[in-house]
Amino acid sequence: MSSSTELSEGAQELQASQRTAGVEYLREAGSVLRIPHLPEGVEEVPTGDDTMIINMGPQHPSTHGVLRVMMELQGETVLRCKPVMGYLHTGMEKTGEELTYLQGPTNTTRMDYVSPLFNELVFSLATEKLLDVEIPPRATWIRMLMCELNRMSSQVLWLATNGMDLGAVSMMIYGFREREMILAFFEKVTGLRMNHNYIRPGGVAVDLPEGWRDDVLGILETFPERLDEYDLLLTGQPIWQERTQGVGVITTEECLALGVTGPILRSTGLPWDLRRDQPYLAYDQVDFDVIVGSYGDTFDRYAIRLNEVRESIKIVHQILDKMPSGDYKVQDKKVTPPPRHRIDESMEALIHHFKIFTEGFRVPEGEVYVAVESPRGELGCYLVSDGSAKPYRMHVRGPSFVNLQALPHMIRGALIADAVAVISTIDPIMGEVDR
Amino acid sequence: MAEAEEVPPEEEPALIHGAVSSMSRGQLVVHPHRSEYLDLIGSLYDDGYRVCVDLTGVDYLLAANHPVPAGVTPERFEVAVNLLSMELRQRIRVRVQVPESDPQLPSIFHLHPGTEAMERETYDMFGIVFAGHPDLTRILMPDDWEGHPLRKDYGIGRIPVQFKGAPPER
Numbered sequence: 217m218s219s220s221t222e223l224s225e226g227a228q229e230l231q232a233s234q235r236t237a238g239v240e241y242l243r244e245a246g247s248v249l250r251i252p253h254l255p256e257g258v259e260e261v262p263t264g265d266d267t268m269i270i271n272m273g274p275q276h277p278s279t280h281g282v283l284r285v286m287m288e289l290q291g292e293t294v295l296r297c298k299p300v301m302g303y304l305h306t307g308m309e310k311t312g313e314e315l316t317y318l319q320g321p322t323n324t325t326r327m328d329y330v331s332p333l334f335n336e337l338v339f340s341l342a343t344e345k346l347l348d349v350e351i352p353p354r355a356t357w358i359r360m361l362m363c364e365l366n367r368m369s370s371q372v373l374w375l376a377t378n379g380m381d382l383g384a385v386s387m388m389i390y391g392f393r394e395r396e397m398i399l400a401f402f403e404k405v406t407g408l409r410m411n412h413n414y415i416r417p418g419g420v421a422v423d424l425p426e427g428w429r430d431d432v433l434g435i436l437e438t439f440p441e442r443l444d445e446y447d448l449l450l451t452g453q454p455i456w457q458e459r460t461q462g463v464g465v466i467t468t469e470e471c472l473a474l475g476v477t478g479p480i481l482r483s484t485g486l487p488w489d490l491r492r493d494q495p496y497l498a499y500d501q502v503d504f505d506v507i508v509g510s511y512g513d514t515f516d517r518y519a520i521r522l523n524e525v526r527e528s529i530k531i532v533h534q535i536l537d538k539m540p541s542g543d544y545k546v547q548d549k550k551v552t553p554p555p556r557h558r559i560d561e562s563m564e565a566l567i568h569h570f571k572i573f574t575e576g577f578r579v580p581e582g583e584v585y586v587a588v589e590s591p592r593g594e595l596g597c598y599l600v601s602d603g604s605a606k607p608y609r610m611h612v613r614g615p616s617f618v619n620l621q622a623l624p625h626m627i628r629g630a631l632i633a634d635a636v637a638v639i640s641t642i643d644p645i646m647g648e649v650d651r
Numbered sequence: 652m653a654e655a656e657e658v659p660p661e662e663e664p665a666l667i668h669g670a671v672s673s674m675s676r677g678q679l680v681v682h683p684h685r686s687e688y689l690d691l692i693g694s695l696y697d698d699g700y701r702v703c704v705d706l707t708g709v710d711y712l713l714a715a716n717h718p719v720p721a722g723v724t725p726e727r728f729e730v731a732v733n734l735l736s737m738e739l740r741q742r743i744r745v746r747v748q749v750p751e752s753d754p755q756l757p758s759i760f761h762l763h764p765g766t767e768a769m770e771r772e773t774y775d776m777f778g779i780v781f782a783g784h785p786d787l788t789r790i791l792m793p794d795d796w797e798g799h800p801l802r803k804d805y806g807i808g809r810i811p812v813q814f815k816g817a818p819p820e821r
Contacts, residue, residue: 493737582676650791
């Protein structure tokens with residue numbers, strides 16, 4: 217008996233399942249509790265003898281980072297599972313309380329490292345709401361341009377890793393190739409491929425560089441034909457359909473109960489997209505479709521993400537047409553530093569620059585919650601200010617963190633090979649889950 | 652944004668299901684007492700606020716006089732719940748004061764199973780106990796961790812860095 221206590225995982229351990237009634241079993245399985253009647257076959261609760269608990273991860277290549285999934289198996293069937301997280305926890309919310317509002321985006325951008333610009337955006341929007349400043353139109357449209365490109369690169373990366381998880385390794389190479397085009401553009405604009413710290417409270421860090429329009433047009437010309445290639449490679453393939461159709465099914469009611477948003481919610485047929493339903497930036501001035509599925513399975517989520525890239529291309533085309541000229545950051549001396557050339561000739565500008573970057577600017581007391589639609593769902597930022605130059609509390613609602621709770625529900629009763637597909641279809645970014 | 656102009660924050664607080672409400676930067680906030688919390692979430696659920704988007708805590712230790720509307724006693728901890736109604740396309744925030752002496756709150760897991768991870772995170776980070784939660788364990792920190800990191804009296808850890816070849820101290 218002593219050996220079992222040594223191997224114990226403590227309170228987190230997946231306890232041995234007991235013979236329980238159906239409702240209790242659903243609770244164990246992490247299912248939605250308010251299912252009025254039990255699905256078929258739930259009564260057959262396994263005894264402890266012929267089941268096995270195994271750990272998948274935290275170093276498994278298909279867990280998209282350091283996710284660990286404890287699974288109870290009966291043969292090849294997953295009876296129940298429990299995601300265990302925290303391996304990437306670096307206390308970013310605590311760090312956020314130590315950084316000024318201007319430094320804040322450097323911290324939040326590292327949360328969801330696949331779509332960093334959305335993290336910067338949501339933090340900046342929350343700060344601007346507390347400050348009650350209105351940013352110039354060009355800054356708004358630059359933000360939209362960058363975010364939509366980021367959405368494309370994020371979804372393409374998901375297509376790549378998801379393809380790899382399901383055995384389409386060539387898809388991995390193609391996806392990364394396309395993403396690299398966008399990252400090269402980001403590097404040209406922001407100086408960095410990832411973790412840009414580009415969108416800041418008050419606007420964006422720098423204006424778009426010379427020739428940006430041609431670069432974006434180059435991306436927009438290349439992408440549609442590449443997406444058609446993906447269609448040819450995956451969508452119609454019987455193997456791909458076998459691996460994805462009917463796998464990891466979830467319903468709208470379950471999604472709403474679990475707070476799941478983004479492509480998983482849309483795959484169940486509910487057209488909920490914050491860009492359309494609670495528009496922020498200037499999304500009410502562009503025309504695009506919200507892609508929905510109908511079966512709520514892995515194939516639907518694949519199709520949604522693939523087609524969202526096409527919608528993003530549509531949006532970027534409109535942004536190119538409508539990009540206004542003007543300031544790229546708000547001309548409020550309290551919030552933004554003076555232009556670089558003024559520092560050389562004006563003492564006051566130098567002092568002002570120094571003060572902004574050392575002390576930061578003070579934000580009026582208050583609390584605010586702002587949400588944007590990230591490629592994974594609703595990305596929210598709850599910001600509390602006590603009137604000083606640093607957030608009193610900075611909380612980020614990561615969509616992956618919440619969406620991951622759908623995993624036990626989607627995986628229950630699936631084959632272990634499908635578990636890989638289901639984990640992949642949730643698209644968890646562990647930097648955002650653990651923060 | 653548009654709501655902010657219609658309802659100035661100084662307006663007489665209205666009651667929502669018997670709880671004091673206020674506007675924060677154009678966002679509707681309800682401040683129930685701890686004993687009304689569960690009923691309020693239930694009433695709002697019936698009103699159409701079916702999605703619990705976010706649940707988190709705040710430690711007001713260093714801002715003891717944080718502004719709360721009249722009729723609400725500020726306490727050290729606060730739990731902020733963001734609810735969303737997709738039919739009304741509206742959001743509402745529920746802020747509950749939780750005293751330091753007894754950091755407990757009923758769990759809303761039975762209405763919003765999605766709060767499972769969020770309540771665990773709030774417990775992990777602030778030590779607020781959610782009564783009725785099916786599996787209230789630490790989620791981000793290791794099981795044997797001591798303390799609750801996001802409390803304001805929890806110091807920031809530092810690891811001393813030893814530079815190789817650094818000149819000796821004078």
